[in-house]
Amino acid sequence: MDPAYGVARNPIDEVIAGRLSCREFSGRPVSRTTVEQILRVARFAPSGANIQPWHVYVLAGAARSEVSAALLHAYENEPNEHFSEYQYYATALPEPYLGRRQEFGRLFYSSLGIGQFDAAGRSRQTAKNYTFFGAPVGLIVTIDRRLAMGSWLDLGMFIQNVMLAAVGRGLQSCPQETFAKFHRILRPLLSIPPEQMVVCGISIGHPREQASGRLMPRADVEAFASFKGFED
Numbered sequence: 759m760d761p762a763y764g765v766a767r768n769p770i771d772e773v774i775a776g777r778l779s780c781r782e783f784s785g786r787p788v789s790r791t792t793v794e795q796i797l798r799v800a801r802f803a804p805s806g807a808n809i810q811p812w813h814v815y816v817l818a819g820a821a822r823s824e825v826s827a828a829l830l831h832a833y834e835n836e837p838n839e840h841f842s843e844y845q846y847y848a849t850a851l852p853e854p855y856l857g858r859r860q861e862f863g864r865l866f867y868s869s870l871g872i873g874q875f876d877a878a879g880r881s882r883q884t885a886k887n888y889t890f891f892g893a894p895v896g897l898i899v900t901i902d903r904r905l906a907m908g909s910w911l912d913l914g915m916f917i918q919n920v921m922l923a924a925v926g927r928g929l930q931s932c933p934q935e936t937f938a939k940f941h942r943i944l945r946p947l948l949s950i951p952p953e954q955m956v957v958c959g960i961s962i963g964h965p966r967e968q969a970s971g972r973l974m975p976r977a978d979v980e981a982f983a984s985f986k987g988f989e990d
């Protein structure tokens with residue numbers, strides 16, 4: 759049994775524990791109505807003073823293919839010319855985060871049979887991000903750059919809601935910060951106004967039947983929670 763389901767006690771727990779970053783989607787289409795339903799429920803994410811600082815560009819069909827082709831071209835031909843407008847990772851990751859990141863790399867690439875020093879294999883895997891891992895729907899998520907750090911909390915809650923609402927419909931997703939690097943390509947293609955910053959993409963679709971299940975472990979509660987004042 760998937761160990762994540764060991765924590766599931768009710769349908770909400772099951773949806774939370776059932777979400778994973780899927781990187782092998784089937785081509786089975788997802789209708790506009792389904793994506794609209796997902797967004798309609800995701801918008802109930804809380805946000806400070808209810809400002810709702812999210813914006814998404816929903817791509818399918820030819821629009822998705824056009825974005826994929828442009829990003830793949832840039833990824834392959836302009837490897838040093840595209841940078842995110844925000845910094846996702848600290849320049850020097852302290853422990854325990856560095857160790858976890860290294861564990862991620864080990865688990866992820868070994869699950870794909872890609873060796874530690876196989877730069878070409880890793881690059882081919884990274885390129886799959888830009889085809890949305892074969893998912894029929896891709897979202898590009900932006901935030902108004904005039905907002906402050908707190909609004910990024912709100913955006914994260916919205917993104918999680920999108921991914922959970924997808925699970926509730928038998929779908930999976932993958933959040934992808936790597937799209938942020940290519941904002942200069944995405945901006946004209948999607949008519950993204952200058953005040954919006956590209957935060958990430960989200961692939962959404964049906965997992966391939968052979969797709970691997972949960973790969974990434976989590977630290978135990980004791981590693982991140984400090985309980986005070988409980989009797990037991």
Ligand SMILES: Cc1cc2nc3c(=O)[nH]c(=O)nc-3n(C[C@H](O)[C@H](O)[C@H](O)COP(=O)(O)O)c2cc1C
Pocket residue numbers: 777778779780781862887932933934935936937958972973974
């Ligand atoms: C904001 C954010 C950005 C991410 N960006 C990428 C990405 O660009 N490409 C990718 O393959 N996975 C990406 N991930 C997925 C993480 O690697 C994944 O969430 C983590 O390893 C835990 O695995 P799980 O989501 O399957 O539980 C991202 C996750 C988050 C939350």
